[in-house]
Amino acid sequence: MANLYVKAVPPADLNRNTDWFMYPGVWTTYILFLFFSWLLVLSIFGCSPGMAWTIVNLAHFLVTYHFFHWKKGTPFSDDQGIYNSLTWWEQIDNGKQLTRNRKFLTVVPVVLYLIASHTTDYQHPMLFLNTLAVIVLVVAKFPNMHKVRIFGINADK
Amino acid sequence: MITIPYLTALSTYFSYGLLFAFGQFRDFFRKIFDWWQASNLQGYAPICLGLEDFYIRRLYLRIQDCFGRPIASAPDAWFDVVERYSNDNNKTLKRTEKISRCLNLGSYNYLGFAAADEYCTPRVIDSLNRFSASTCSTRVDGGTTTLHKELEDCVANFVGKPAAVVFGMGYVTNSAILPVIIGKGGLIISDSLNHNSIVNGARGSGATIRVFQHNTPSHLEKVLREQIAEGQPRTHRPWKKIIVVVEGIYSMEGELCKLPEIVTVCKKYKAYVYLDEAHSIGAVGKTGRGVCELLGVDTADVDIMMGTFTKSFGSCGGYIAGSKELIQYLKYTCPAHLYATSISPPAAQQIISSIKVILGEDGSSRGAQKLARIRENSNFFRSELQKMGFEVLGDNDSPVMPIMLYNPAKIPAFSRECLKQNIAVVTVAFPATPLLLARARICISASHTKEDLLKALEVISQVGDLVGIKYFPAEPKKQLQHQEQQPGKDTIKLE
Numbered sequence: 001m002a003n004l005y006v007k008a009v010p011p012a013d014l015n016r017n018t019d020w021f022m023y024p025g026v027w028t029t030y031i032l033f034l035f036f037s038w039l040l041v042l043s044i045f046g047c048s049p050g051m052a053w054t055i056v057n058l059a060h061f062l063v064t065y066h067f068f069h070w071k072k073g074t075p076f077s078d079d080q081g082i083y084n085s086l087t088w089w090e091q092i093d094n095g096k097q098l099t100r101n102r103k104f105l106t107v108v109p110v111v112l113y114l115i116a117s118h119t120t121d122y123q124h125p126m127l128f129l130n131t132l133a134v135i136v137l138v139v140a141k142f143p144n145m146h147k148v149r150i151f152g153i154n155a156d157k
Numbered sequence: 158m159i160t161i162p163y164l165t166a167l168s169t170y171f172s173y174g175l176l177f178a179f180g181q182f183r184d185f186f187r188k189i190f191d192w193w194q195a196s197n198l199q200g201y202a203p204i205c206l207g208l209e210d211f212y213i214r215r216l217y218l219r220i221q222d223c224f225g226r227p228i229a230s231a232p233d234a235w236f237d238v239v240e241r242y243s244n245d246n247n248k249t250l251k252r253t254e255k256i257s258r259c260l261n262l263g264s265y266n267y268l269g270f271a272a273a274d275e276y277c278t279p280r281v282i283d284s285l286n287r288f289s290a291s292t293c294s295t296r297v298d299g300g301t302t303t304l305h306k307e308l309e310d311c312v313a314n315f316v317g318k319p320a321a322v323v324f325g326m327g328y329v330t331n332s333a334i335l336p337v338i339i340g341k342g343g344l345i346i347s348d349s350l351n352h353n354s355i356v357n358g359a360r361g362s363g364a365t366i367r368v369f370q371h372n373t374p375s376h377l378e379k380v381l382r383e384q385i386a387e388g389q390p391r392t393h394r395p396w397k398k399i400i401v402v403v404e405g406i407y408s409m410e411g412e413l414c415k416l417p418e419i420v421t422v423c424k425k426y427k428a429y430v431y432l433d434e435a436h437s438i439g440a441v442g443k444t445g446r447g448v449c450e451l452l453g454v455d456t457a458d459v460d461i462m463m464g465t466f467t468k469s470f471g472s473c474g475g476y477i478a479g480s481k482e483l484i485q486y487l488k489y490t491c492p493a494h495l496y497a498t499s500i501s502p503p504a505a506q507q508i509i510s511s512i513k514v515i516l517g518e519d520g521s522s523r524g525a526q527k528l529a530r531i532r533e534n535s536n537f538f539r540s541e542l543q544k545m546g547f548e549v550l551g552d553n554d555s556p557v558m559p560i561m562l563y564n565p566a567k568i569p570a571f572s573r574e575c576l577k578q579n580i581a582v583v584t585v586a587f588p589a590t591p592l593l594l595a596r597a598r599i600c601i602s603a604s605h606t607k608e609d610l611l612k613a614l615e616v617i618s619q620v621g622d623l624v625g626i627k628y629f630p631a632e633p634k635k636q637l638q639h640q641e642q643q644p645g646k647d648t649i650k651l652e
Contacts, residue, residue: 004162004163004164005160005161005162005163006160006161006162006163006166007158007159007160007161008158008159008160008161008166008593008594009158009370010159010349010350010370010371010591011349011370013349014349014356014368016587016588016591016592019591019592020591020592020593023166023591023592023593024161024163024166025161025163025166025167025170025593026170028167029166029167029170029171029174032167033171033174071207071208072207073206073207073208073209074208074209075208075209075211075212076209076210076211076212076213076588077205077209077210077213078353078588080360081206081209084206084207
């Protein structure tokens with residue numbers, strides 16, 4: 001088990017901010033990270049499993065919205081700022097829509113929503129917050145929303 | 158093709174996620190503190206846009222003592238490294254007076270010309286006395302001396318092309334030539350792992366840039382077919398010119414380029430080939446003439462051959478070799494030739510003398526010995542490292558060998574532990590390499606003796622065990638088999 005090897009083919013992506021997502025192991029890390037954060041929340045707050053999933057879902061919403069759809073540009077200056085007006089979501093896969101990575105990232109919030117609402121027995125107010133989270137995240141990932149800035153929020157100056 | 162153990166990939170992602178999260182927390186608190194403190198910078202524009210210095214402030218500065226170490230002697234096989242200390246957790250580093258003598262596994266000193274050489278150095282000092290340290294003018298004004306003409310003839314002869322032009326700086330050779338030979342309406346297809354100078358030159362030219370998968374001639378053919386069929390973006394007119402840019406040895410992988418297949422593909426689709434031999438000229442090939450000689454490609458098939466003198470020749474500067482018409486055109490148009498200071502005369506003399514030594518024209522066989530030694534050293538070192546279980550990249554005969562580290566925490570661990578035992582290695586991380594694939598890059602030189610290499614192997618093996626980078630199973634040592642056949646002194650024979 002410890003000797004399971006994977007081959008890493010360097011992808012033809014020049015953007016160092018996003019090419020790490022095309023290597024093997026990212027999806028598993030993402031899923032494992034969500035699972036372990038659920039365990040962490042359970043052990044710290046001592047709440048019901050459903051509440052813990054709701055907290056994970058909302059935290060996931062805030063974190064992924066901030067880093068995928070709000071922050072623009074890259075965290076280093078070697079690329080001379082050519083991606084400065086694009087969010088991370090718009091940069092991955094060189095801007096190509098509906099690739100495997102994008103489909104996976106769109107499915108994850110939906111699955112989290114289903115788990116969270118199932119384990120809380122569809123009660124308010126958790127249901128409302130969870131639904132809000134999944135609607136915002138999924139709409140932000142639509143191909144038609146590529147480079148769209150609603151009401152000029154987060155547009156370049 | 159890099160083989161990663163799956164658990165290592167997962168733990169590397171997790172480590173980078175943790176570092177990123179810590180960096181974001183610290184930035185968040187820093188913003189709160191700065192909001193409370195009044196600042197007198199009203200009306201000043203910010204130096205950095207958005208988060209573009211995040212990586213430097215929160216990841217690079219934490220392990221800053223592993224990069225950019227100052228040295229106090231010539232970068233020969235053994236050199237003096239200045240010790241530094243920090244009082245504020247690596248944000249600033251202060252130099253001390255102490256130096257430590259370390260084995261140099263990081264300099265690109267492939268043929269050993271980095272330190273004083275018995276043939277080259279007296280001639281260089283002569284030319285320093287005769288021509289002074291700098292020509293203080295551009296090539297077209299007053300900066301072309303007899304040395305420069307001799308150098309260009311020498312380089313053209315060595316590389317195997319009709320003519321050559323020499324510039325004062327290696328990086329500038331790429332970034333100033335590409336805009337001159339291709340412009341808007343042209344297409345540059347470059348390997349995905351090409352050096353930053355090529356990327357800069359391509360971006361500065363205004364041509365359309367497409368990238369093909371590293372060292373994969375089949376993908377290059379696919380990209381060429383697609384682009385020729387589509388034509389220029391929006392107007393769909395045919396391309397004015399197509400140039401394919403590849404490197405001889407890729408400095409971060411140590412791999413040789415698949416030149417014969419790439420040249421065949423380019424000839425089929427009538428694209429020009431631009432070969433950047435920065436690391437391979439003088440270091441590979443039977444007489445040191447680079448990757449064309451090693452792989453058996455006719456130099457007339459490669460249209461533009463570029464190289465630098467920093468690695469194998471112990472000097473500075475770069476050259477472009479091609480047909481006489483191309484070089485004549487470059488001399489009329491290239492800004493590095495018309496406006497930049499010409500290469501310094503002692504540096505030019507060093508190149509001429511080192512080429513003479515390599516070719517054996519100085520009357521001794523030192524050149525052939527150096528070439529044989531670097532080949533032996535590289536092959537020996539690489540095979541020993543692989544036997545110990547390290548993951549080493551690169552082909553046989555290539556003097557560059559990266560050892561994969563992967564985890565961001567192993568980078569400073571490996572670097573500092575090796576320095577404690579007086580071995581100086583260079584570690585490379587994101588963003589020079591992809592995020593997952595951090596590595597320690599070892600450059601073998603012809604001036605390393607067998608004892609140096611054995612000491613290095615012992616230290617690297619110890620540090621590798623400590624840090625945990627022996628990802629492959631080590632090969633069983635052959636001595637154990639001999640011991641089993643002979644009865645030992647302390648075994649009792651049961652009769």
